[in-house]
Structure formats: C-alpha cells, structure tokens
Amino acid sequence: MKKLxxxxxxxxxxxxxxxxxxxxxxxxxxxxxxxxxIKWRRHFHQYPELSNREVKTAAKVAKHMRDLGFDVREKIxxxxxxxxxxxxxxxxxxxxxxxxxxxxxxxxxxxxxxSKIMADYLGQKVPVMHACGHDTHIAILMGTASVLAEMKDxxxxxxxxxxxxxxxxxxxxxxxxxxxxxxxxxxxNPKIDAIFGLHINSQTEIGQIGYKSGAAMASSDWFTVxxxxxxxxxxAPWAGVDPIVTAAQIIQGFQTxxxxxxxxxxxxxxxxxxxxxxxxxxxxxxxxxxMSGTIRTxxxxxxxxxxxxxxxxxxxxxxxxxxxxxxEIDTKTLVTYNDPALVKKxxxxxxxxxxxxxxxxxxxxxxxxxxxxxxxxxxGFYFFLGGMPxxxxxxxxxxxxTPDFYLDDSRLDVGVKAFANIVFDYSSD
Numbered sequence: 001m002k003k004l005x006x007x008x009x010x011x012x013x014x015x016x017x018x019x020x021x022x023x024x025x026x027x028x029x030x031x032x033x034x035x036x037x038i039k040w041r042r043h044f045h046q047y048p049e050l051s052n053r054e055v056k057t058a059a060k061v062a063k064h065m066r067d068l069g070f071d072v073r074e075k076i077x078x079x080x081x082x083x084x085x086x087x088x089x090x091x092x093x094x095x096x097x098x099x100x101x102x103x104x105x106x107x108x109x110x111x112x113x114x115s116k117i118m119a120d121y122l123g124q125k126v127p128v129m130h131a132c133g134h135d136t137h138i139a140i141l142m143g144t145a146s147v148l149a150e151m152k153d154x155x156x157x158x159x160x161x162x163x164x165x166x167x168x169x170x171x172x173x174x175x176x177x178x179x180x181x182x183x184x185x186x187x188x189n190p191k192i193d194a195i196f197g198l199h200i201n202s203q204t205e206i207g208q209i210g211y212k213s214g215a216a217m218a219s220s221d222w223f224t225v226x227x228x229x230x231x232x233x234x235x236a237p238w239a240g241v242d243p244i245v246t247a248a249q250i251i252q253g254f255q256t257x258x259x260x261x262x263x264x265x266x267x268x269x270x271x272x273x274x275x276x277x278x279x280x281x282x283x284x285x286x287x288x289x290x291m292s293g294t295i296r297t298x299x300x301x302x303x304x305x306x307x308x309x310x311x312x313x314x315x316x317x318x319x320x321x322x323x324x325x326x327x328e329i330d331t332k333t334l335v336t337y338n339d340p341a342l343v344k345k346x347x348x349x350x351x352x353x354x355x356x357x358x359x360x361x362x363x364x365x366x367x368x369x370x371x372x373x374x375x376x377x378x379x380g381f382y383f384f385l386g387g388m389p390x391x392x393x394x395x396x397x398x399x400x401x402t403p404d405f406y407l408d409d410s411r412l413d414v415g416v417k418a419f420a421n422i423v424f425d426y427s428s429d
C-alpha cells in the first residue's frame with residue numbers, strides 16, 4: 001500500500017514538471033529566434049504592401065512555411081497564405097492569425113528601415129507604411145511557426161497558421177480580408193476548434209500584454225448620406241433648398257443619437273462623419289451633397305438601434321428642410337468578441353509568456369478588427385502586445401495610422417511565447 005501511495009504522489013507532481021519544461025523550452029526557443037523575428041519585421045516594414053496587394057509579402061511567408069515542411073496553401077482571400085502543421089499526436093485544430101497589409105501613409109520616423117515605397121491606391125500614387133504594426137504580426141507568426149516546427153513531436157493536434165490580407169479593408173469595391181477567407185473555407189478545412197490573434201500596441205509598454213473578455217473591439221459600419229436640395233444663388237438662399245445646411249443639422253442629429261438616445265452605460269457608441277463633398281463655388285448653393293463616415297458599437301442590439309435611429313434622423317431632418325436624403329450603411333466588421341470560457345482557460349498561457357505581473361485586463365476599444373469574422377466560426381481570443389519603448393509616456397506615444405507611428409521591436413519574442421504556449425496549453429486537457 002505504501003508503494004502505491006508513493007507512486008501516486010510522484011505521478012501527480014510529474015504533470016506540472018512536464019508543463020514547466022515545455023514552457024521553458026518555448027521561452028528558450030523564442031529568445032533564440034528573436035533576432036531573426038526582428039529582421040523579418042524590419043524587412044516587411046521597409047517593403048510594405050497595401051490591402052489585397054501583399055504579393056511579395058505573401059511569397060516570402062509561403063516560402064518560409066514550405067521550408068519548415070508545412071502544408072502550404074496560397075491565394076486564399078486573394079493573397080492570403082495558410083500553413084498547416086500536423087502534430088505527432090491526435091488533438092484539436094488550433095488557428096493562429098496574423099494580418100499582412102499596410103496603409104497609404106507617409107512615414108516620418110527616422111529609422112534605417114523606413115519605408116520609401118509608393119503604390120497605386122484608387123487611382124492615386126500614394127506612400128505606403130506599416131503604420132499599424134502588421135509587420136510585427138507577420139514576423140511573430142513566422143517565428144512561432146519556426147518554434148513549433150521544432151517541437152512537432154510534442155504537439156497534440158493541428159496548428160493552422162493564417163496570414164490574412166486586407167485587414168484594413170479592401171480598396172474600392174473589391175472583396176477581401178477575413179470575411180473573404182472565411183467564405184473560401186479557411187475555417188473549415190481542417191475545421192478549426194479555436195482561433196487566436198494578437199495586435200501590437202504603440203501605447204503599451206514592451207513586454208506587457210493586455211486583454212479583455214467578452215466584447216473587446218467594436219463593430220465597424222461605414223455609411224453614406226446623399227442629400228438632394230435645390231440649387232440657388234448664394235445671395236438668395238430662400239430661392240433654393242440648401243443641402244449643406246441640411247447636412248450640418250443631420251451631423252448634429254447623429255451626435256444627439258450618441259449623447260441623448262443611446263444607453264451608454266451598456267456600451268459606447270461612436271458616429272463620425274469623416275468626409276463631405278458638396279458645392280463647386282463660393283456663391284452657389286449646390287443641388288446635392290454627399291457625406292460619409294463610420295459607426296462604432298460594442299453591442300449587436302445597440303448597433304441595430306443606432307442604424308434605425310440614423311435612418312429616422314436623416315429622413316426627418318431632410319424633410320424638415322424641404323430636401324430629400326438617403327442613408328446607406330455597409331457593415332465592415334462585427335464586434336470582436338473574446339469567448340469568456342476560452343479567455344479564462346488561456347490567460348495562464350499569457351502569464352507564461354510575459355510574467356503574471358505584466359498581463360492586465362484592458363478596457364474595450366472602439367477600434368475594429370475583422371478578426372471578428374473568424375470568431376463567428378469558432379471561439380476566439382484576441383489580445384494586445386506592448387510595443388512602446390520602456391519608460392515612455394503613453395500619452396505622448398504616436399498613435400496607430402499616423403506618420404509618426406513607432407514600435408520598439410526588441411521584445412517580439414513575447415508574442416512568439418504567447419502563441420506557442422497557447423498551442424500547448426489549449427490541447428493539454
């Protein structure tokens with residue numbers, strides 16, 4: 001009987017020892033490959049490509065995945081790349097995702113690998129910059145693939161590496177992004193049980209990770225309002241119907257939806273008009289005007305209610321001015337919703353990657369992510385990785401999508417550790 005008791009104790013204590021060894025092995029491998037991850041990141045930063053145009057980026061990713069011996073699939077969602085690693089043991093199918101596209105922004109940061117690339121965007125020649133950190137996402141996932149390839153014999157199940165184009169939105173009327181990849185079956189062959197993604201953040205200190213359970217990022221709707229009035233001389237506005245004044249009142253009405261009609265204790269709502277086109281000359285009241293913008297909500301019911309209220313506001317205000325108006329709304333992304341049970345299970349993996357003291361719960365954000373389309377097909381967890389230089393004031397750090405956007409890329413290994421630990425911990429049951 002005593003022998004049996006001793007054996008039982010040894011068996012119970014052996015489990016955390018094995019888990020600890022895996023985490024230590026991951027840490028050592030991630031730190032070893034970190035210089036190469038940084039090198040990849042700087043290459044992608046220097047040679048960025050716009051949405052649905054990530055041809056050279058995709059080719060470099062695909063070659064790396066093939067060199068690792070993965071099953072590689074290309075041109076999914078136009079330029080997307082998928083690499084599949086089958087572990088030596090049976091288990092679940094886990095997906096890890098990185099986005100690849102850059103933005104039409106001119107870089108002002110003085111770094112040796114600054115972008116000088118110009119490209120065509122909707123018929124215009126524009127500068128191109130990785131002004132949102134997608135270059136780091138590509139490099140981190142490539143590094144994770146390298147680490148896990150070396151640990152293949154210890155992996156239970158299958159790991160699907162998704163390199164996605166056009167997260168920032170496909171140009172013009174093109175299809176693209178996560179939604180198109182999902183339509184083309186990326187979540188179904190093989191069928192994915194859970195999906196994970198990360199986003200670098202220029203206002204979170206390096207080495208830190210932030211996350212939120214439940215609704216984490218907003219849905220993004222783009223809208224267009226078209227107003228028709230009656231043209232008149234600018235000196236005689238009573239002879240016409242002014243679509244510019246009508247537009248001004250509609251904009252104020254939209255803000256009243258936010259400040260006086262939305263239950264903001266449930267979730268925030270943002271309505272922003274970002275573009276107005278109307279008129280050709282200072283002394284002519286134009287006949288028509290068009291304006292467009294974005295809607296951000298963090299609750300599906302509030303999203304529908306906001307749409308309804310905006311339709312009512314546009315029609316009634318236009319009618320009160322003697323004008324007519326239409327409102328078109330195009331949903332770009334859904335609410336990024338982190339499955340609470342999945343978050344609870346995987347947060348310890350983030351502790352292993354960054355240290356428990358460096359992992360914190362963050363507020364939801366009205367930024368949007370098309371990662372949400374993957375989450376419609378399987379439970380997902382999307383978290384944030386710090387990229388701000390240590391000791392910098394977050395309030396002074398340049399924001400994403402700006403010419404001065406800057407990242408300290410010295411600790412990209414934390415992202416590699418997070419992804420790799422997630423793979424092993426998810427399949428540990």
